[in-house]
Amino acid sequence: MVRETHRYFKFDWITIILFLLLVGFGWLNILSASHTGETIDYLNFNEPYGKQLMFVFLTFGLIIIILSIDAKFYERFSSIIYIISMLSLVGLFIFGKNVNGATSWYDFGGMTLQPSEFAKAATALAVAKYISDLNTDINKFRDQIQCFVLILIPAILVLLQNDAGSTIVYAAFFFVLYREGLPKIYLTIAAIVIILSLLSLKFGAIITSITAGIIIFINHFFTKKRPQLIQPILILIGCIVLSAGVKFFYQSVLQPHQQDRISLWLRLEKDPVKLEKMKKTFAYNLNESEKAIGSGGVTGKGFLEGTRTTGKFVPEQHTDYIFSTVGEEWGFVGSAGVVIIFVLLLIRILHLAELQKSQFSRMYGYAVAAIIFMHFMINIGMVMGLIPTIGIPLPLFSYGGSGLWGFTILLFIFIKLDSNRINQW
């Protein structure tokens, strides 16, 4: 690594360049997805592309502020930042503005802010601070619970605001805790729960339970140091309860539109007439977005040339579905390029995190990578029809000031922490 002598340039420029590439390319696609006429007025703040351009400029101010603050500040004041952030989420229940069914916005006379976008960074700071505390031992059950509470508070608050997508993002912290020594049993249980849930939904609780039972007992009888028979029986009972529970949860707890999304994803609906109806109603977005991506071909139709983008065939294209614009106008080359840039950014952050000397910085870096990864995986996976529809933005790419600033803060605090490592000693 080339080390600059002047301290202001000792930031990790690779991360910053990847960040700039995503933000810049993202804005071009927002322009494509939202422009309406022949002329483009860049300062027209009534159009998303004009507003976003302003957000991007303000972002640079934000970056300068973040990088000027002393690195120690973030560690020292992480608890206070967390508390303020949580209060801002609670405040939504009183002052919040409802947009598209979610009460996630503060309205400051036309300017709206979404505090949940900032809460991720605050939670990452708090979790890193808590785990890196000398008194915390992640292998102790009590500390594990306290740590989960830190994560669950924002997760439940955003769920209550009807923003289920953002809740799922908090699962990212699993990666952080696991890296820092969370017992393996959690990973095993998580994997089993996910697999059993999917199998019960797809094939039904009974078949899943029987299959699980066969596997458990085969495993039991071929194990050399055989534990008591009660153990596999308990595991099986757990599996049966889980399978039945998932089915019950799917049928009785989930709202119809959520059921439909999962049903479409797992191809549970066999009736072609209903399937066709699905494509015209709630699956319309997905259907159109897949068509737009597919129509791009290898090299795409060209910047501002996408017929489906220009025709606004994909609703919400400049926000959650921005990746379909990339697919249509820039083709396989452009969209695979975006995927690669994201992967490079994530790997770069992970690499830097592993280089950190303080546990706080390392954990925070891990959280940054994990949060961005969750967004990346869920958003692009959804736009391409690989996972059920979950409405969260593509980091640094989708339209929205709060989102852009939230991710900028998240990322640049880490860049600041990292530069501090370089500058120390």
Next chain:
Amino acid sequence: MRKILLFLSIIIVGFIFIIRLFYLQVYQSQEHNLFEDNAIRKVYDYPKRGFVYDRNGELLVANQPSYDVMFIPREVKSLDTLEFCSLLNINKDQFIEIYNKAYRYSPWLPSVFIPHLSKEDYAVLQEKMRKFEGFYIQKRSLRLYQTNIGANVLGDLGEVNNAIIEKVPYYKMGDLIGKQGVEASYEDILRGVKGIKFIQKDRFNRDIGPYKNGIYDTLPQPGNDITITIDAKLQEYGELLMRNKRGGIIAIEPSTGEILAMISAPSYNPNLLVGRNRSKNYSKMHYDTISKPLYDRGLLAQYPPGSPFKVLNALVGLQEKVVTTNDRFSCRMGYYLGSRRLTGCHSHSSPLSMNDGIAQSCNSYFANVYRRIIDKYNDPAEGMNVWSNHVKSFGLGNYLGYDLKIGSKGRIPDGAFYDKWYGKGRWVSTYNISNAIGQGEVEATPIQLANMVAAIGNRGYFYTPHIIKHIEGESIDKNYTTAKHTTIDKENFEPVVHGMFDVYNKGTAAALRVPEIEICGKTGTAENFIKINGVKTQLTDHSIFVAFAPKDNPKIAIAVFVENGYWGSRFAGKIASLMIEKYIKGYITRTDLEDWILTHSLEDEYEKPYSGHAFGINKETTLQVIPLDESLRSKKEPDLKQ
């Protein structure tokens, strides 16, 4: 493991995404095609369809504008329904029905509200159209027939079906295409090339503006006019003569192969298949399975050719040198093999030479000639093949290759045909002696017979009959300007032509002579059968006549079939003589023949088999007389204005 879980997840997810992108964009994706992109509205600009003129330059088919009231259900705002309905002459229930039907089809896409408005309704409506939001008027072009004749020749336009759209991508849903007649044959020339505008839409199907400022848009190219070989006056006269009868007339100019008239009776007014009532009228005619007005008898109907076919046997006999013009054959009211009568005949003097054999249409004479042809060779199959090849060289037994889309092959049997039927070597010439007189296994369409007569008139060659005379800016197919030679030598034609001339002088058509015109003809009377409730029933014979005139350098060759008209000169001969006079002179002197044809109908004859009662045929029939409509009679003197 703890360090690389997230790292691995990132790599795996990135990898899966790229595979999925590859699947969507490279593997599954097609080249971006503007026509298949439903984000682009394609607006077609239809060119003027080419006009159709007759051989004398008379305009037969032109275009007329037609106005459809269109609407987009979602864009319809509240309106004065009462006023709107009264403008369109519909009631409110109809309005709601049309609206709901279109809404169910698609709220966003344009649907037709009322098709084919009259010009008057359009004029009134146009003024008030702005009051009715969501409605607009779309101009289309329909055919305008300047005549009431020649429906089978001119053909009609109909909407393309899916099979055509799949085969020829030029056509899109709702386009019109020639369905019959010259409209179908010369579709590519008449239709021109439509222009296209690409318009960018949004997801609500609303137009945003021209796609890429219209760089891909094209202008329409108008269709070319064509001139057809039909003589409209002759065609009209033929249709008049065929009223109340069924059958076909084909008239050909022997020196060129141009089809002068092509009549199928019963006929219909071509204007019935235009505009608002097209489908109603079409269905009505389509389901008339008894008189079959849509069935072109001139091209499709295979009849046994009857006696006209005898002249071919005379020609083959001369060519094969099995008979001379002087050979005489006796006739005892039929042809006998031992004591068994194979064919009957009518009373005439006996024995007869070739000239009288033709003139008197003696069955016995031709049975003898036919046997000599077939028996010339040791193997009857070989003789049959020789005979068959000669006959086929006149264009019989296979599609003629004219420029209309429909036709029948007819049937001329050969050796293999009877080998298959009876077994190889298990038959002799007497088994199929009926072929001698144009019955038996021989079948031909009227146009094949007309072409055969043209080849006789030309003494040995013909041009493939065709309907196209001239194409604007193009020449016609060389196939139609190249002579096709028969296998019969030129000198063998003279005695036969003279025999046909004597048919008029002293033979079976002596009563049909036309002053100042030397006509060569041949009568024909063909037995025919149909199945009524599964029982094979004989009906009154078909009346057949073929002729060409004048004797030397003929200007017209004609074949007339009148179904169940009994003997040849009774109906067909009279009609052929009148047609010839009409074409050559331009006026009619044999008004006695014309009056007879106009006052005699065969409708009763056609109804008999379906009446459910027992009925008699041929001699047992009586003719139905209908009153004469004076206005239909031709003028006795030439029209000086012409």
